[in-house]
Amino acid sequence: MGKTLFEKIWDTHIVQEVTDGPSVLYIDKHFIHEVTSPQAFKGIEDRGISIFRPAQIVATADHNVPTQNQHLPISDALSRFQVDTLIANCKKHGIELYGLGHEHQGIVHVIGPELGVTQPGMTIVCGDSHTSTHGAFGTIAFGIGTSEVEMVFASQCLLQTKPKQMRINIEGTLGKGVVSKDIILYIIAKISASGATGYFVEYAGLAVRALSMEARMTICNMSIEMGARGGLIAPDQTTFDYLKGRTFAPASAAWDTSLAYWQTLYSDPDAAFDIELTIDAATIEPMITYGTNPGLGIGITKNVPTTAGMQDEGERKNLEKALQYMGLTAGQSLIGMPVQHVFIGSCTNSRIEDLRLVADLVKGKTKNPNVQVMIVPGSQKVAKQVVKEGLDIIFSAAGFEIRQAGCSACLGMNEDKVPAGEYCVSTSNRNFEGRQGAGARTLLASPLTAAASAITGVITDVRTLL
């Protein structure tokens, strides 16, 4: 029987099988950041051992950095100490750091791909659940905890149990105003926030093949939001064209060797999956979430569900609690509801293509005066490109504020927060209670839907503006 894409990569990275236990899995690339690494560095030092393969680690500061005045010392003392600790640890252990002020700095899942560090066939980990983003290149990439960061520091390996495998085929063509964020929000709404727990998910089908690399990253990024360890997409010409010429991509003869290998990375026709789903892209509308987990989403023209007919007591209670937190009523439409904030950024949607989509829509328009709009580019490179293409002029004219690179209001760790009780249409990945600030009410959507709502001041079906 043939192998899946996942199995091809997994099998070539197994150092050893442990009897009645997990396998020793070799890790090619390890990304680290300031929040989930300090305890792992300390652990290594307490054990009196050194970092096994520092050259395979790439560090950046993203989660806990300000998005204004990055040239000045960080004003929050705890944040400053955490970022300084990363700088000291990287220096001490000989790890490449793209910290504040470095031209490569940015959100870890934006910079890995844009620098060409992320390459097909690799195993990649990071102490961040959205590491699944890198799967868009045909990699096994997943988020780990800090103890596991320490394990990779110590041995460049992890003990892992082979996950089950799911394939989701997205066939057909996307409608006008529907983008990759809508595909993944649709899938999560369909199978729930825990529907893929225990699985690695391969996304396939003609609609996926037609997507750019950046659009594919958005899909893989949110795999964790349905519980999956990771998501991946077989590399193809789109992948190879994206990688060619990137800073750390192989060049000349090494490129040819790598390409020959990358071209073998696909699921064989007779490979077996534990679960397989097929979705028709044409049925997907622009999506928006109404609840407090990413699975509580609807097509924008649909109404918020009611508890009528719900058999499961837990499910009914969850919905009631979510609607209460969100200040919404069962059965209502979201279209036309006033919003106070729009956040365009995060490892899900802060790449140049996302910002081009937004710029195309808002060109010549201005935001509604009752909405605060913040655009946070995913990296210094993206920020530079925004200026190069003159998008900053469009954004400024529209009244959108452009910040400096970082995770920002996606997780409310720095000062970029949404006040309690206020609504934010956000291109990020989580709408959990308090995620964007205590009491904040997050509605997840695509960059297009976010931009449309910024202009009108109310939740808007972007298709009415196209």
Add this chain to the structure above:
Amino acid sequence: MNKINKIHSRFVPLQEENVDTDQIIPARFLKATTRDGFGKNLFRDWRYSNDNELEPKQDFILNNASFSGEILVAGKNFGCGSSREHAAWAIKDYGFLVVVSSFFADIFKNNALNNGLLPITVSDSFLVSIFALGKEATLSVCLENQTITMDATGAVETFEINVYKKTCLLNGYDDIDYLLSNKAAIENFEKKQSVSKL
């Protein structure tokens, strides 16, 4: 790491599903560079009004003095969302040694196991029965036999755990000890990999 085997204790019933790690420990408390002291901020925004320790929310279970113990019992899909290990540290630091649910998110489960915090997956019906028990009720956990018992009724369920992880927890070993003992195999693997890429 601490060893864990038998625990006999009262429990705290948290009847919520999809408890994400942002609720367990909000991001603003992740600025620390050590593993200690997260317990005081466990479920911070569910526990206190206005982020103020002087304003506990009376209806939240951790603020209900009738419930205590070393076992936290929660609804399905516990620990979903962010990979922050701080969630496991906070639960452990607060004083729990076991978390019981009918379903755990993957990363949280690994993080718990790596910190000597035992995640026990029970059936939906067993979970319902635990929630139906009175305030004074106790649970008995035996890792060696992989059983959890409702002492009041004697109802017992066996739970699954990876044999390797079970050995680690019973003996207080961690994965790094194991990985470090395999350095030679890892180096051999690297040599073979670099040859195959030529």
